Amino acid sequence: MVINLSATPSLAGVWVGEIRDKQLQTDRMRFRRNLERIGEAAAYEISKHLSYRQTTVTTPLGTATCAVPEQQPVLATILRAGMPLHQGLLHYFDRADNAFISAYRKHHADGSFDIQLDYLSCPPLDGRVLILADPMLATGASLVKTLQCLLKEGGQPAAIHVVSALASTEGIRRVQEAFPKITLWAGDIDEQLNDKGYIVPGLGDAGDLAFGLKKQQ
Ligand SMILES: O=P(O)(O)OC[C@H]1O[C@H](OP(=O)(O)OP(=O)(O)O)[C@H](O)[C@@H]1O
Numbered sequence: 001m002v003i004n005l006s007a008t009p010s011l012a013g014v015w016v017g018e019i020r021d022k023q024l025q026t027d028r029m030r031f032r033r034n035l036e037r038i039g040e041a042a043a044y045e046i047s048k049h050l051s052y053r054q055t056t057v058t059t060p061l062g063t064a065t066c067a068v069p070e071q072q073p074v075l076a077t078i079l080r081a082g083m084p085l086h087q088g089l090l091h092y093f094d095r096a097d098n099a100f101i102s103a104y105r106k107h108h109a110d111g112s113f114d115i116q117l118d119y120l121s122c123p124p125l126d127g128r129v130l131i132l133a134d135p136m137l138a139t140g141a142s143l144v145k146t147l148q149c150l151l152k153e154g155g156q157p158a159a160i161h162v163v164s165a166l167a168s169t170e171g172i173r174r175v176q177e178a179f180p181k182i183t184l185w186a187g188d189i190d191e192q193l194n195d196k197g198y199i200v201p202g203l204g205d206a207g208d209l210a211f212g213l214k215k216q217q
């Protein structure tokens with residue numbers, strides 16, 4: 001299942017518009033904060049799909065019946081561009097366990113690239129709800145490799161949600177082929193990738209915009 005958070009006009013779509021805007025995106029703090037806000041909006045939407053149990057809360061004037069999550073999700077992110085989106089999810093799922101994985105494009109002389117995974121820290125995932133944040137779902141190579149690695153290390157989650165600020169139709173297809181049951185929450189969906197595997201119109205390089213240029217690997 002794919003949900004485009006911009007399909008119904010809302011603040012989430014406004015924040016996606018701001019991270020795309022080549023003037024506004026030069027304000028690094030606003031860029032990171034907008035990614036956080038998209039993560040917060042996605043967290044609220046995902047929270048409607050979790051299981052809850054009823055509990056009783058004592059107020060100063062009596063007792064009230066309230067819902068609490070049956071279990072805490074595991075929030076996972078792909079370093080480094082995923083960090084602000086992850087932080088936004090964590091603002092809402094504030095008791096979640098967390099997993100981190102490093103993935104980057106290792107470029108070859110002919111212009112092609114592989115996805116290099118170096119670091120992985122992951123709690124047990126068996127029977128848990130896994131929410132993976134990565135702002136740019138472009139070719140889908142990073143996400144597929146990351147999910148394969150997380151599941152090999154952590155076990156089989158009960159449900160997998162992926163949150164992206166922008167997703168390409170090609171990346172969505174690739175992820176759905178590998179993981180047909182996942183739910184994908186996208187800030188918006190673009191049709192094209194350029195010859196470097198960047199989303200068009202997209203927004204540029206999310207990691208660089210959030211944290212600055214890095215030396216190409
Ligand atoms: O769908 P794909 O084609 O695999 O591309 C998407 C990946 O590219 C970005 O990371 P990047 O490699 O730029 O690393 P960074 O976070 O260090 O900038 C982004 O955060 C994804 O992980």
Ligand SMILES: O=c1cc[nH]c(=O)[nH]1
Binds near residue numbers: 197
């Ligand atoms: O468009 C893209 C593709 C990969 N990574 C990015 O940051 N942007």
Ligand SMILES: [Mg+2]
Binds near residue numbers: 081205206208
């Ligand atoms: Mg990058």
